[in-house]
Amino acid sequence: MPRRRCRWRSEKWWQGEFRGYGYRFTIPRQIILQVLDESKEHLSAEDIYLKVHQLYPAIGLTTVYRTLELLVNMGLVSKFDFGDGRARFELSPKTDQVSHHHHLICTNCGRIIDYNDFVKEELELIKKIEKELARKYSFEIKNHNIQFYGLCDKCSTLKK
Amino acid sequence: MPRRRCRWRSEKWWQGEFRGYGYRFTIPRQIILQVLDESKEHLSAEDIYLKVHQLYPAIGLTTVYRTLELLVNMGLVSKFDFGDGRARFELSPKTDQVSHHHHLICTNCGRIIDYNDFVKEELELIKKIEKELARKYSFEIKNHNIQFYGLCDKCSTLKK
DNA sequence: GAAGGTAATAGTAATCATTTTCAATTACAT
DNA sequence: ATGTAATTGAAAATGATTACTATTACCTTC
Ligand SMILES: [Mn+2]
Ligand SMILES: [Mn+2]
Ligand SMILES: [Zn+2]
Ligand SMILES: [Zn+2]
Numbered sequence: 498m499p500r501r502r503c504r505w506r507s508e509k510w511w512q513g514e515f516r517g518y519g520y521r522f523t524i525p526r527q528i529i530l531q532v533l534d535e536s537k538e539h540l541s542a543e544d545i546y547l548k549v550h551q552l553y554p555a556i557g558l559t560t561v562y563r564t565l566e567l568l569v570n571m572g573l574v575s576k577f578d579f580g581d582g583r584a585r586f587e588l589s590p591k592t593d594q595v596s597h598h599h600h601l602i603c604t605n606c607g608r609i610i611d612y613n614d615f616v617k618e619e620l621e622l623i624k625k626i627e628k629e630l631a632r633k634y635s636f637e638i639k640n641h642n643i644q645f646y647g648l649c650d651k652c653s654t655l656k657k
Numbered sequence: 658m659p660r661r662r663c664r665w666r667s668e669k670w671w672q673g674e675f676r677g678y679g680y681r682f683t684i685p686r687q688i689i690l691q692v693l694d695e696s697k698e699h700l701s702a703e704d705i706y707l708k709v710h711q712l713y714p715a716i717g718l719t720t721v722y723r724t725l726e727l728l729v730n731m732g733l734v735s736k737f738d739f740g741d742g743r744a745r746f747e748l749s750p751k752t753d754q755v756s757h758h759h760h761l762i763c764t765n766c767g768r769i770i771d772y773n774d775f776v777k778e779e780l781e782l783i784k785k786i787e788k789e790l791a792r793k794y795s796f797e798i799k800n801h802n803i804q805f806y807g808l809c810d811k812c813s814t815l816k817k
Numbered sequence: 818g819a820a821g822g823t824a825a826t827a828g829t830a831a832t833c834a835t836t837t838t839c840a841a842t843t844a845c846a847t
Numbered sequence: 848a849t850g851t852a853a854t855t856g857a858a859a860a861t862g863a864t865t866a867c868t869a870t871t872a873c874c875t876t877c
Contacts (some may be wrong), residue, residue: 504752506784512812521844521853542834557856562835575709582864583834592772601796606658610794615786622782627805635810636761683825702863717827722864742835743863747861 503602505530525549525556529564530588533574538584539609581607600644605652619643620642669694670732674707678730686717687710689724690748693734699769738803742768760804765812779803 511530515522531546535542540548565586567572577585581600590597597615597620604625627638671690675682692708693700700708708722725746728734737745739762750757757780758773787798 505716520728522836523854525855531808557854559857560855563855578740579677580738601790601794602800603796604799610796612794614789615782618782619786622775622778626779629774630761630772630805633774634761635803635813636763636770637813637843638761638805638807639764640806642802642806644802644816645790645798645804646800647796647798653795653797667825681824683872715827719828719865720826723825 503654504563514571520571522562524553524565525560526564528553528556529561530568530573533568533586533588539577539579541583545586560563563606577644579607579609580604580646591597596644601649602644602646603649603652604646605648605655608648608649609654664741674731676782678729680727684713685720685725686724688713690715690728690733693728693746693748699737699739699747703743705746712769722766737804738770739767739804740764740806745769761809762804763812764806764807764811765808765815768809768811770809 512522512527515526520526528549529545532545532552536548538544542556542561542565545554545565546558548557551560565574565576568578570584572591574586575589577587577600579585579600583628596613597616598611599616599619601610602608603610609620623641628636630636669690672682672687675686680686687707689705690803692705692712696708698704700792702721702725704719706716706718706723709716709721725734729736729746732751733749734746735749737747737760739745739760756773757776758771758777759779761770761772764772783801790796795816
């Protein structure tokens with residue numbers, strides 16, 4: 498019978514990331530990562546704050562913003578703008594079970610659909626583009642953002 | 658010798674668009690379009706306001722915002738978010754001499770590079786994706802947004 | 818061409834996501 | 848256990864965008 502390590506909050510692998518960067522692995526940071534890890538949605542800073550607040554009411558909104566910025570810089574979290582005036586966050590693909598995907602955004606109801614059907618082909622093209630642009634513009638690509646805007650099934654039929 | 662039509666402000670073709678929609682082609686709208694037409698940059702609402710203000714000081718910032726929203730809805734203008742907290746605008750590709758292009762964004766200095774080297778290939782892939790996603794998710798794609806983040810030549814060498 | 822009705826406008830105030838400030842607390846190497 | 852720099856939370860500031868309201872421009876009808 499495997500001995501279960503006694504731990505109040507699960508010690509995910511990313512604790513090591515923090516140490517590597519010389520950052521402290523504090524309770525707010527743990528909780529915020531936990532919340533991100535447990536959600537499949539595209540949470541805003543305030544969404545995250547509210548969930549965090551349930552687990553640990555002492556944590557302030559400012560800390561959520563600060564931590565998210567840190568996590569984005571560390572590459573653990575991706576930040577998106579879906580056009581509704583607030584930033585959205587999700588755990589980065591490499592981070593976990595989450596696979597690399599892109600987004601469909603309904604401009605009517607705001608629904609976000611993750612898709613990764615074509616991500617492989619997209620990534621191939623991107624890799625090619627990346628090389629050429631690096632040569633032509635001496636531009637060092639670190640990241641990309643691909644999203645499609647339109648109408649989801651419900652909104653599409655509704656408009657007819 | 659071609660007779661030059663006497664006109665104070667050039668009557669661009671988009672005047673027709675307005676009438677088609679049942680909108681008035683007012684002076685603020687003309688000036689704002691003119692400013693967009695004459696600029697190759699990616700202007701924020703305030704950038705536009707300042708330029709407009711030089712030509713026609715009576716026009717207010719609110720009108721700039723309202724007009725931009727209208728123009729975006731009409732499809733004459735494209736709105737972008739390059740991550741610096743303010744929206745950026747440019748005349749839509751179909752509109753004019755402007756060709757369809759995508760953007761490279763330097764995350765260090767904020768420089769924006771237009772490129773259209775691969776846009777053709779990208780658009781082919783997009784068209785394909787579009788069809789499949791429309792089938793699979795019943796999602797009606799109207800628009801897309803592709804941008805690359807990284808370091809421009811200057812910032813790239815600076816960091817070494 | 819004048820009156821009436823509606824769309825559009827300018828200036829102001831309000832909103833709201835995000836940052837900044839700063840004193841108090843905490844993690845953690847010693 | 849202690850010292851110290853990193854981190855935090857509350858409050859205030861910021862800054863882009865939007866809402867409100869009175870005024871104006873434009874178009875239609877007489
Ligand atoms: Mn997603
Ligand atoms: Mn451009
Ligand atoms: Zn929808
Ligand atoms: Zn740069």
